[in-house]
Amino acid sequence: MSMNFTSVLKTHLRAATAAAALLLATGAQAADLNALIWCDHADPALLQPFEEANGVKVNVKEFEGTGAGLAIVEQSQPGDWDVMVIDSIDIPRGVEKGLFEPLPEDKLPLADLFPEVKMDGSTVVDGKRYGITEKFGYNTIGYNKTKVDPADMQSMAALTGDKYKGKIAIYDYYLPVIGMAALAIGKKTAELTEADLPAIKAELLKMKANAKLVGEVTASQTALATGEVDILVGGGEWVTAGLAKENPALDFSIPKEGAVLWSQSLAMFKDSKNKDMALKFIQYIMSPEGQARLATSSCYWGMPANAKAALTDDQKKILRFDEQPGFLARAQSYPAPTADLDKKMQDVWTEMLQAQ
Amino acid sequence: MSNATNSGRALPRAGFALPWALVTPALGWTLLFFVLPFLAMGLSSLTAHDGGGFTLANYSQFFTDPSYWRAMVNSLEVTAIVTVISVLLAYPFAWILAEQVPERWQRLALMLAVLPFWTSYVVRSYSWLLVLAQNGVVNRALTSLGLVAEPLQLANTRLATVTGFVHFFVMLLTLTIFANLKQLSPSYRKAAADLGAGPIRTFLHVVLPLTLPGIMVGAFLTFVLCIGDYITPQILGGNNELLMPQLVMMQIGRRGDFPLASALSIILMAVVTVAYLACARWLKIERA
Numbered sequence: 001m002s003m004n005f006t007s008v009l010k011t012h013l014r015a016a017t018a019a020a021a022l023l024l025a026t027g028a029q030a031a032d033l034n035a036l037i038w039c040d041h042a043d044p045a046l047l048q049p050f051e052e053a054n055g056v057k058v059n060v061k062e063f064e065g066t067g068a069g070l071a072i073v074e075q076s077q078p079g080d081w082d083v084m085v086i087d088s089i090d091i092p093r094g095v096e097k098g099l100f101e102p103l104p105e106d107k108l109p110l111a112d113l114f115p116e117v118k119m120d121g122s123t124v125v126d127g128k129r130y131g132i133t134e135k136f137g138y139n140t141i142g143y144n145k146t147k148v149d150p151a152d153m154q155s156m157a158a159l160t161g162d163k164y165k166g167k168i169a170i171y172d173y174y175l176p177v178i179g180m181a182a183l184a185i186g187k188k189t190a191e192l193t194e195a196d197l198p199a200i201k202a203e204l205l206k207m208k209a210n211a212k213l214v215g216e217v218t219a220s221q222t223a224l225a226t227g228e229v230d231i232l233v234g235g236g237e238w239v240t241a242g243l244a245k246e247n248p249a250l251d252f253s254i255p256k257e258g259a260v261l262w263s264q265s266l267a268m269f270k271d272s273k274n275k276d277m278a279l280k281f282i283q284y285i286m287s288p289e290g291q292a293r294l295a296t297s298s299c300y301w302g303m304p305a306n307a308k309a310a311l312t313d314d315q316k317k318i319l320r321f322d323e324q325p326g327f328l329a330r331a332q333s334y335p336a337p338t339a340d341l342d343k344k345m346q347d348v349w350t351e352m353l354q355a356q
Numbered sequence: 357m358s359n360a361t362n363s364g365r366a367l368p369r370a371g372f373a374l375p376w377a378l379v380t381p382a383l384g385w386t387l388l389f390f391v392l393p394f395l396a397m398g399l400s401s402l403t404a405h406d407g408g409g410f411t412l413a414n415y416s417q418f419f420t421d422p423s424y425w426r427a428m429v430n431s432l433e434v435t436a437i438v439t440v441i442s443v444l445l446a447y448p449f450a451w452i453l454a455e456q457v458p459e460r461w462q463r464l465a466l467m468l469a470v471l472p473f474w475t476s477y478v479v480r481s482y483s484w485l486l487v488l489a490q491n492g493v494v495n496r497a498l499t500s501l502g503l504v505a506e507p508l509q510l511a512n513t514r515l516a517t518v519t520g521f522v523h524f525f526v527m528l529l530t531l532t533i534f535a536n537l538k539q540l541s542p543s544y545r546k547a548a549a550d551l552g553a554g555p556i557r558t559f560l561h562v563v564l565p566l567t568l569p570g571i572m573v574g575a576f577l578t579f580v581l582c583i584g585d586y587i588t589p590q591i592l593g594g595n596n597e598l599l600m601p602q603l604v605m606m607q608i609g610r611r612g613d614f615p616l617a618s619a620l621s622i623i624l625m626a627v628v629t630v631a632y633l634a635c636a637r638w639l640k641i642e643r644a
Contacts (some may be wrong), residue, residue, distance in 0.1 A: 069612075071611075072612075211596075215594060219595075225490065350423045350606070355427050
């Protein structure tokens with residue numbers, strides 16, 4: 001009886017092991033592409049054409065902020081991820097950690113990119129290209145032009161004055177809004193140091209005192225769209241363009257102090273098990289069709305980095321495509337703090353959130 | 357005699373083994389899904405974010421940075437307000453259901469009372485945001501009745517967070533208090549009446565003390581669930597103040613700082629443990 005039981009147990013264990021091996025093999029099939037992304041890449045309208053054309057399944061995981069993205073990578077096994085969306089300015093952080101694979105420049109449409117957003121200072125490290133800018137835009141002042149005077153939106157002073165008190169929302173992402181606060185006090189975003197933080201904090205607290213809420217993407221979009229607030233600090237085309245059809249009164253300005261240029265890039269992981277497919281994915285996203293779909297993603301709109309993006313005239317108008325040269329000339333780069341300064345900036349942000 | 361002795365020896369072993377066999381799955385579950393993760397979290401909380409060795413820096417950050425312990429103060433204030441309001445609203449509600457609604461309708465009435473439980477937590481919170489918004493139902497009613505000239509700021513405030521919480525926890529407390537009231541034998545009231553007590557005195561000196569365990573169980577559950585909730589303050593509070601779960605999520609989502617998030621979580625668990633110890637004497641459903 002005991003022998004029979006052992007024998008039955010062994011048979012079951014063998015069957016279970018075989019089933020597990022099969023499952024694992026299926027899970028790791030070469031046809032899968034694993035992408036660490038921002039929400040705009042999760043749009044089926046963007047992914048489906050690539051999946052169908054290449055017979056591949058794109059598995060995506062969304063994250064918010066480079067720190068969180070790198071933490072996910074650190075907790076994963078080498079080879080778990082193939083491509084990553086990352087702030088262009090943070091590509092050197094990934095390179096420093098030995099995460100990324102150089103990209104073949106001759107197989108990418110670099111010549112078609114807006115020159116100002118190629119950002120070779122960040123995307124090229126030691127002469128090798130590790131990332132390619134795919135989308136950009138501005139963290140600036142988003143507003144409802146039927147509720148506020150557009151002339152007031154040409155200066156950041158409107159954000160801290162009394163006129164729009166209680167009518168303002170702040171986008172809950174510390175880097176761009178800290179960049180805006182720096183611009184408001186006449187600092188250059190690329191030159192911020194710890195010594196600038198007290199003045200930046202004071203400016204943030206003045207904004208907070210005027211604000212009704214500090215909200216992430218959905219909350220701040222909803223607040224502006226529903227009329228809960230009339231101004232969004234940190235807003236831009238990424239808020240107003242996607243809502244243009246439903247609410248044409250939403251607009252954005254690049255005030256005289258400037259705006260913060262955000263720019264996201266694609267990078268390939270050095271340990272990817274599927275580098276050919278990863279490169280195909282990057283090429284697809286950078287193609288005119290992929291760029292148009294990414295630019296008008298259901299999560300948020302933004303300017304395509306490729307000037308040849310296959311956008312319709314209406315879409316270009318909503319994105320203010322033709323005004324880009326002027327905007328780019330006045331925009332400053334995203335703050336790129338060291339790890340230590342980044343922590344201190346987040347502490348300042350936490351203090352701003354807690355301020356009553 | 358020999359058989360009896362053998363049986364006598366065998367029985368204690370069986371008697372010892374059976375309870376352990378029965379309790380093992382629950383113990384295993386607790387070990388696997390509570391004790392081990394808790395230990396992992398404890399170890400994580402004692403390591404540095406940048407991969408260094410043992411450190412207490414994550415705990416000292418909480419106690420030395422005012423914006424961090426302010427989150428705990430906010431959490432305790434909100435939780436206390438929610439718990440007190442929920443108890444005050446739920447008790448009469450449960451009493452009406454248990455005492456005033458005819459027996460045959462009680463099941464239906466209770467089901468209707470907890471109907472909002474059937475909707476998604478997130479959807480419920482967003483619904484409250486719409487109700488409390490500047491152009492929402494409440495502000496429209498207040499302005500159209502001429503009670504206020506300008507819409508009030510109700511959404512994205514602590515008031516909105518408390519409202520969302522109270523809506524949810526009144527249902528929970530109603531269930532625990534209702535169950536307690538239904539367990540109460542009518543003979544207690546009859547005995548009180550025989551001794552000359554009126555309805556108010558009977559309630560204050562008989563019914564209320566006997567339903568205190570139900571209140572405390574519900575209040576404790578409210579405290580635990582409320583102080584650890586992230587969704588409601590995140591959606592309804594407008595980030596105008598941070599509560600502890602939001603601070604924990606900020607460390608994970610923004611910084612990828614799992615050691616600090618672990619330390620904050622352990623501090624939160626310590627507060628819950630203190631709350632449990634303070635209420636422990638009442639946290640039993642059975643009556644003496």
